[in-house]
Amino acid sequence: MSVASPARTARPARIDFSQPVLIAFAAVLCVLIALPLSWLVYFGFTDRTGAFTLENFGRLLADPAFVEPLLITLVIAISVGVICCLVAAPMGWLVARTDMPFRRTVRMLVMASFVTPPFLGAVAWELLAAPNSGLLNQAYRALTGASPDRHLFDIYSLPGLIFVIACYTMPYVFVLVSNALDRIPGDLEDASAILGGRTADTARRVTIPLVLPAVLAGALVAFLQAMTLFGSPAILAIPAGFHTMTTKIWSLFHYPPKPELAAAASLPLLLLTVVLLRAEHAILGRRGYSVVGGRQSDPRLVRLGALKWLALAFCFVLLLNPIFLPYGALLNAAFSRVASQVLSPGNFTLHNIEFVFFELSATKLALKNTFLLGVSAATIGTVFALVIGYVTARKAVTHWRALEFLATAPVAIPGIVLGVGLFLSYSRAPFILYGTLWILLIAFVTISLPAAYQQLQSAFRSVHSELEDASRILGATRLRALAGITAPLLRTGVIATWCFIFVGVIRELSAAIMLFTSETKVVSVLIFDLNESGDLAAISVLGIMMLVITFAVVILANRIPGFSGGVRLRDA
Amino acid sequence: MRRRGLSRRDVLKGSTAIAASVFASPIAAAAPEPSSITPALIEAARKEGKIVWYTSVDLPVAEKIARAFEVKFSGVAARVERSGAERVFQRIGQEYGSRIHAVDVVNSSDAAHFIVWKRDGWLAPFVPEDVARHYPPEHKDPDGTFATWRAWLSVIGYNTKLVKPEEAPKSFADLLDPKWVGKIVKAHPSYSGTILTATYQMARDLGWDYFEKLAKQRVMQVQSSADPPKKLALGERAIMADGNEYNLFLLKESGQPVEIVYPTEGTPLIVGPNGVFRDAPNPNAARLFQSWMFTNEAQQLMVEIGGLRSFHALVKEKPGRKPLREIKLMKDDPVAVERESEAIKARYTQYFRV
Numbered sequence: 060m061s062v063a064s065p066a067r068t069a070r071p072a073r074i075d076f077s078q079p080v081l082i083a084f085a086a087v088l089c090v091l092i093a094l095p096l097s098w099l100v101y102f103g104f105t106d107r108t109g110a111f112t113l114e115n116f117g118r119l120l121a122d123p124a125f126v127e128p129l130l131i132t133l134v135i136a137i138s139v140g141v142i143c144c145l146v147a148a149p150m151g152w153l154v155a156r157t158d159m160p161f162r163r164t165v166r167m168l169v170m171a172s173f174v175t176p177p178f179l180g181a182v183a184w185e186l187l188a189a190p191n192s193g194l195l196n197q198a199y200r201a202l203t204g205a206s207p208d209r210h211l212f213d214i215y216s217l218p219g220l221i222f223v224i225a226c227y228t229m230p231y232v233f234v235l236v237s238n239a240l241d242r243i244p245g246d247l248e249d250a251s252a253i254l255g256g257r258t259a260d261t262a263r264r265v266t267i268p269l270v271l272p273a274v275l276a277g278a279l280v281a282f283l284q285a286m287t288l289f290g291s292p293a294i295l296a297i298p299a300g301f302h303t304m305t306t307k308i309w310s311l312f313h314y315p316p317k318p319e320l321a322a323a324a325s326l327p328l329l330l331l332t333v334v335l336l337r338a339e340h341a342i343l344g345r346r347g348y349s350v351v352g353g354r355q356s357d358p359r360l361v362r363l364g365a366l367k368w369l370a371l372a373f374c375f376v377l378l379l380n381p382i383f384l385p386y387g388a389l390l391n392a393a394f395s396r397v398a399s400q401v402l403s404p405g406n407f408t409l410h411n412i413e414f415v416f417f418e419l420s421a422t423k424l425a426l427k428n429t430f431l432l433g434v435s436a437a438t439i440g441t442v443f444a445l446v447i448g449y450v451t452a453r454k455a456v457t458h459w460r461a462l463e464f465l466a467t468a469p470v471a472i473p474g475i476v477l478g479v480g481l482f483l484s485y486s487r488a489p490f491i492l493y494g495t496l497w498i499l500l501i502a503f504v505t506i507s508l509p510a511a512y513q514q515l516q517s518a519f520r521s522v523h524s525e526l527e528d529a530s531r532i533l534g535a536t537r538l539r540a541l542a543g544i545t546a547p548l549l550r551t552g553v554i555a556t557w558c559f560i561f562v563g564v565i566r567e568l569s570a571a572i573m574l575f576t577s578e579t580k581v582v583s584v585l586i587f588d589l590n591e592s593g594d595l596a597a598i599s600v601l602g603i604m605m606l607v608i609t610f611a612v613v614i615l616a617n618r619i620p621g622f623s624g625g626v627r628l629r630d631a
Numbered sequence: 632m633r634r635r636g637l638s639r640r641d642v643l644k645g646s647t648a649i650a651a652s653v654f655a656s657p658i659a660a661a662a663p664e665p666s667s668i669t670p671a672l673i674e675a676a677r678k679e680g681k682i683v684w685y686t687s688v689d690l691p692v693a694e695k696i697a698r699a700f701e702v703k704f705s706g707v708a709a710r711v712e713r714s715g716a717e718r719v720f721q722r723i724g725q726e727y728g729s730r731i732h733a734v735d736v737v738n739s740s741d742a743a744h745f746i747v748w749k750r751d752g753w754l755a756p757f758v759p760e761d762v763a764r765h766y767p768p769e770h771k772d773p774d775g776t777f778a779t780w781r782a783w784l785s786v787i788g789y790n791t792k793l794v795k796p797e798e799a800p801k802s803f804a805d806l807l808d809p810k811w812v813g814k815i816v817k818a819h820p821s822y823s824g825t826i827l828t829a830t831y832q833m834a835r836d837l838g839w840d841y842f843e844k845l846a847k848q849r850v851m852q853v854q855s856s857a858d859p860p861k862k863l864a865l866g867e868r869a870i871m872a873d874g875n876e877y878n879l880f881l882l883k884e885s886g887q888p889v890e891i892v893y894p895t896e897g898t899p900l901i902v903g904p905n906g907v908f909r910d911a912p913n914p915n916a917a918r919l920f921q922s923w924m925f926t927n928e929a930q931q932l933m934v935e936i937g938g939l940r941s942f943h944a945l946v947k948e949k950p951g952r953k954p955l956r957e958i959k960l961m962k963d964d965p966v967a968v969e970r971e972s973e974a975i976k977a978r979y980t981q982y983f984r985v
Contacts, residue, residue, distance in 0.1 A: 594690060
């Protein structure tokens, strides 16, 4: 893309371009984030003539059709937060700190569930647990002889929705917890053991308090993810007869569109996110980081003895839900004449594959758009995160805190809210980007920036600045030192960040659904459209293909010559 | 004025109105001379190379029609942009509001949309030869901006494995029987033009309290009118309260356990016009596509592979499907749908909660 990498801008002359480049980055960030948010606030507080009003909020609060989705969303978010911690934290511990067998495999499988778009998971769970046609319910009836209108699971329900969201939110908590456990040095635990503490005491008094901040952070991330998710609720909640905040905001764009109400409905989500992030900061403060860094010994692995097989069984049973069962259902539907029938020689068909690749005229365009956006968003996002991460880690400019704030601010903007804001910003003069891939690119870069930044910033902190200092003493500019010294040392982190953003783009539906046009459709939107007309088999084929492409890109990115070092997505 | 949305749309309408009054002073102009498919048109279409068709017809049917067009006129790719009619309408409004002219030809299952598009001056007057010669006057716009490309019904259906024929509902009133609680699937008027049109006709003929009672049957709410037939075929629900007759024809003919019921109160008739956009990015390909779509050949194909119904005088109904004239129909009324669309959607959401 057209954003020049800092390395190239610096090389020819020996002028230090640092300040101008940094100012430019800050300006771009301001526009990226401030513009959509100001339009959102403007629309929320004005009527159609542009006069100031609080009526939009009044209408929302007076209407039970808005209050109810808000409450339902809170129930979902809290439940998902709690479930994810209960499930993913123990799994993270088992993988990071015990001698459970197949730990790497479990890590990989959790990452596979991270790569799976939540809306695809929701469709797969429709195939599995729709009350009558769901494969699991059919199996239940066949095994127990229950009557045809009895069912074990109903995915079109609030608990069903919470379950599916939890399945694909769990990896966030898992990554936070297992990474924290990887980083917490074994010294303290060793000290506890030397002083005579039993394993249980050590866990209770040392390990758990140390990892608690990560668990809390995980709960918060899970809460925010569940609150702002669009695809799964749209697929499962509407058949069940209720709305969440995101589907309600989306429905406000149905004809006749009510952008002022959509903007007003977006602001509570935004506010809640900001409050929660502040609360997390206030509770955790610096506690989470004090033990990390410096010299450390490898953590001791807890010996589970015979229990280790039980632990492994626990992990695999959990992984049935986001991985094995849904992937099985998608594969079954892709090759079956009727999506709700188990594959047999009698109903095997290649028709669905043929339909998606040779009849469906949107496939090629959507794939091209998605791939193009994935690669460019990942590249631009990584460059942004690198520069900002460097500046804040080295405190290279005076107002580095402002940059840090700007880079992390999008965390507080739910995808659908950003989508509304970007649509309001870029569908009118002077910036008419709606209808082009640029508006989607902006959305994807903005959404992925906070996580990418966090990741690279911590990577910068782990590289000591003395090598850079040496280079600068020898006459290199700051950017030259960055390109020549630090960047090569960071390549693992850079690749992980790139992959993280790429996967994020593939998963993203909530902003895309607000911003696409027929020419700029992406695969997630195509799948969403197919779901609305009930073409589940076509979704299965497209979904499987998308997963294959994503895995291939992640694997390829990790095999780029010169970039050895076994990057795992868990670093994300 | 009920269907007015964003203020910028009004601004746009104002400007097109001015443009219309400048360029087309005889506003009451009748339809233009019918156009046939000429070698020059085909050549011009090939130069453009593609045509984008926004439609709400079920995707597999739409894609088959598009592929047949591509076979007939090699070198002109037909891209289908399929979504529910109400979303197609919203999408075109949103795109035109941002000066994005991506649509060449449009087909909607909500005939009321054509009233709005025509009023806004967005449709090009263009009359294919077949429309002029073989279509009844009530199925073509007097000003030549659109004509009925397809027709079908919104029917009741049931899964024959889950419901015996003698127990199946015979009327809309039968759907209110407590034995169907939790067993009904139904599509949504905010998404589907078919359902919006049907909801208008049913509310007019049966009263809104029918929907109020139906909402208490714990119906499974899906979006597209193409989805309830598919949910029936999967066995996910036993009964569909509304949805496309043509999907049920196709599923039944491919051996799926579904059956159609034409309710005794009358069946809502849906017409889906086709029109060319004035600012179509591929104007010649658009006209070629529009002309071909109304030929006897394309209309017969639409009937055979799509299960749809045609008003082309030479098209024959497929044996085994109940002929249209034998079915008691509810009367369609696009003008009233246009007037009441927003109120219908609001009232529906109030009863069904989504």
